[in-house]
Amino acid sequence: MSTRTDAHSNQVVDNPREPFDVNDPRLSRFDLVREGARRDDIEIVHYEPQFPPGSRAERRIVRTVASIFLLVGVSATAFVVAYIWWPWRYEHGTGASKYYTPILGLTLGIALLGIGFGILIWGKKLLPKEVSIQARHDEPASEEERRLTGNTLLYMVDELGIRRRPLLGVSLLAGLAPVGAVAAAPLVGGLIQQPHKNNQMFTTGWKPITENGTTRLVRLTHHDGTPVRPEDVSPGGQITVFPGIPGGATNKYADSPVLLIHLRPDDAAAARAANERAGHADYMWGNYIAYSKICTHAGCPASLYEQQTNRLLCPCHQSQFLITDNARPIFGPASRRLPQLPLTVEDGFFAAKSDFTETVGPDFWERP
Amino acid sequence: MTSDTPGGARSRGLLSRLRRARSSPRSKARRRLGAAVRLLAALTLAGGAYTVFAPDLQAQETSQLSAAAQEGKALYDTSCVTCHGRNAQGVEGRGPSLIGVGAASVEFQVSTGRMPLARQEAQAERKPPVFTDDQIQQLAQYVQELGGGPQLPEGENLHRGGDPVEGGRLFRINCSSCHSFGGGGGALSSGKFAPSLRPATDRQIYAAMLTGPQNMPVFGDNQLRPEQKADIIAYVQEVLAKDRDPGGFNLGRLGPSTEGVAVFLIGIVALVFAALWIAGKS
């Protein structure tokens, strides 16, 4: 067939003098495909089978694809068999059940990969190579068209007559604005919660309990609720303690966990001197000192106590606090010292003399 | 032959005799022999005086120690005394006092090979132990008898009857912040670290909790009762060490950091290779 190149889009087009007859019996199916593509502005420029049909190479690839699909079948069956019959219930130690998930993953993965590879080898190796060219036709609309559309849009404003009847426009805006608020109000309003209800951001579970006119101090307890005595912590030791109130060790009082540390004598002396300087004169009890465990940077529990350097390291962002100097931050992104809990002992058990005198946990705008 | 002489008066005489000796060559050999004999006599005198007058610490201690402790003392005097002092009182800048650390401390430090320390650094590291188990027991006995301190219970299996559920709860609140949820260890400040619990035996874990080695806090039997320690050891040894991960290869139990590396190194690399194969570089 004679061809010429279209100068604008680099496409090869048929001689336009010969009209295309769809019902012509001499045309092959591919000719019809090519003509159909041409009417969509797509020119199939090159189309060539990769092997002569029936050649040895083609048979080899067909065999490869077939064997891959068979492997898929085997693997998928293995998946179903393993899923149903392989032991999977948890058992301690090592056992066949520990391989349940890996076996499922392996069989499923092989099956899926096999489908993928089979299809791809079929498409890449067995289908004829092709190069097609399609014109983009992404030129913007002509100025004339744009003018027509622009005026259509503007005429809508004319039809609505808002310019001639300003009262309509004004009343529309004035009326709709409050309706917007009506839609937003329940959604936002229902969600909004006052942050300082019950002064909750400045109170923790350590606040002494006042009932029937008497005030009771809150005891320090272990994780399981039993109260802590000074004899329970050796020098150089530390223990996490919670307020001795119902639910004190749960997340209900997430701002209350405290680290109780029994310092060695010279460290305790340094800590006591630092306390005096900071106005926390009698916060310690003997050589025991207690700080809020909630890091003042981002709220993780600062738990890594190094008993020789007296540094408390928070594992989240590596802030380090010096226990013997009011837990002031000496490294890392924290900028505020940990609040200290004033300690006392009553009836042989540790108790908090009062709530913390500084806000606990991460900082916020209105923190004084 | 040097010209070092003991006293001023004698030196004058000796010097003058030496000066005279230079002018008469024939008596030089006899002069030399005489000097040697005099030197030997002076040394014997000095040595004997020292032996008589110097304070003799060894003799009094040895008589009060048990047999095992005496063996331990012999080991101590060769391997430990440089940094910890002759009476385990410690040496400034090199090693702390061992008075009161107890047999448990010694067993922990020496059986994990941390002691004898290879060099002064931020933290002692576990390495192959230098001493045998018997020697470790002897060293421990010596230090125990020297200054007292915490001791380990008997037996190799210290978690018989321990409850791993309770142990897990205690582990998470007391231990995981430094040693990580999987017991793999973690970094502390300035080059220190909490080591992995994987190579530790029951006795080593118990001893570490009891004695608080280096920067680890002390978890005495008053704070974590022996049953609670058994629970924790049961969790570490039975659940963390022996319970195989059900989800496949655990990437070191280091959390999302290794998972992120894996998704790029395995997932993206494999898929980019697949993309290269599918579509080529045209």
Add this chain to the structure above:
Amino acid sequence: MKRRKLDMAALPGRAAREVDDRLGVNTPLRSLLNKVFPDHWSFLLGEIALFSFIVLLLTGVYLTFFFEPSLTEVTYNGSYAPLRGAHMSAAYASTLDISFDVRGGLIVRQMHHWAALLFMAAIVVHMLRVFLTGAFRKPRELNWMIGYLLFWVGFLAGFTGYSIPDDGLSGTGLRIASAIMLSIPVIGSWITSSIFGGEFPGEIIISRFYIAHVLLIPALLVALISAHLGLVFKQKHTQWPGPGRTNSNVVGERMFPRYAIKQGGFFMIVFGVIALLGGLVQINPIWLFGPYEAAVVSAASQPDWYVMFLDGSTRLMPPWEINIPIGDGYVIPPLFWPTVVLPGILVVLPLAYPFIEARLNKDRRIHNLLQRPRDVPGRTALAAMAVTFWLVLTLSGANDVIADKFFISLNAMTWVGRIGLIILPPLAYYVTYRICLGLQQHDREVLAHGVETGIIRRLPNGKFVEVHQPLGPTDEHGHGTLEYVGWAVPKKMNRLGALGPAIRGFFFPIEKPVEAPVSPGHPPVEPRSERQEVGSGGSR
């Protein structure tokens, strides 16, 4: 009664005719079947993200059948013995049930999480490809913006997703998120108490995260992805310059069957890789983390990798607090800058980049052809700088793990991160710029002097010269006259005229070697006469 014989062969044709009578789909369908897509491996990176998203939807639906998004406290009584009898939230307990008491639940959970990590990784790699090749230029600025927003919406999807099991690791992350919200000036405490329903942690946050994660965010993702793909479809994909390719055509393959086969096959491969990862490599072992408790934390606590750059920026930030001494005093904590201001800048700046670059280059043309990264050294160096900045932050997010495993002081790692963040990006910019210039120079050199053949010849005067093969006609000085056209210059003899190996076949050669083709990797344009046209096998 005479029964009409049913002609099976004509059935599809008759059915199609009926459909077209009603819907008029004939011609649009044919143009869809014939639509041409350009072909390059780097165009498949976005599809990794698309296919991962589909896997996320499938596995996610399965998980919603078993998960209970509630913070009500329960006592665990399932199969996992080391936690039996422990108190935990219903959310955590149901996740344990999925992992240990639902047959095959663990692999679906792991596939879901791996697909999420892969989704984000593919977005980053795809974004980098689009940026480096200039595919975001006019008319595709809108698509760039949609794609960039997809990263952040995916970020939120991942964050809400790994937080809803309420385990120790993600609960700690949630605590940090509440601290980040608190740090916002003026409204911070209001935002936090409104979202959490009170002080941290409250009773409602998991349910709210759950509905965000399974409904609101996926709906947004589906909408954005549809818009993203729709724009690619409408504007047609960009293509590399090369033989036959212009700014106003698309050279490649037709959609059906070959391009669709490639897409389907690649989907299966992505799915297969996710399945292999999900089964063979453990991820997010929540049973080892324990339930979230405010007093408990583990060493080596990190968020998922795509959030780790924020963790790094938080760790590196110095403790600079701003105190405002008015009234009772107000404070802007140091956490505000690396976690609110930095992400804010990171969201806005790249969104505006296509317009910034067009303004700087005074470029208002439509671009459908891609640029090789070396040909735009300024942009490529900028990308290297951005990647270095991001990489320093991400690695600093894991600096405690790195410090522990590589025996480096933790404090030193923090300082290395702080200083590296300032010094390394400009260094990367400079080095990348010089490398691009060097590569450009090499291209021009080969165009001028030809390909080095490796054949050494001795001239009569004794001098040794290497023989160069010119790429085209040369002028009187022996220099090549070919212009650089923005595509790869062949630099080895076996790439001449082919840009692909001369002999096809990987392990064994395939039949006859090809002749010199026109288009890279494709055989010659004119079909040889002895070959037949391929039909479907049936007659017309």
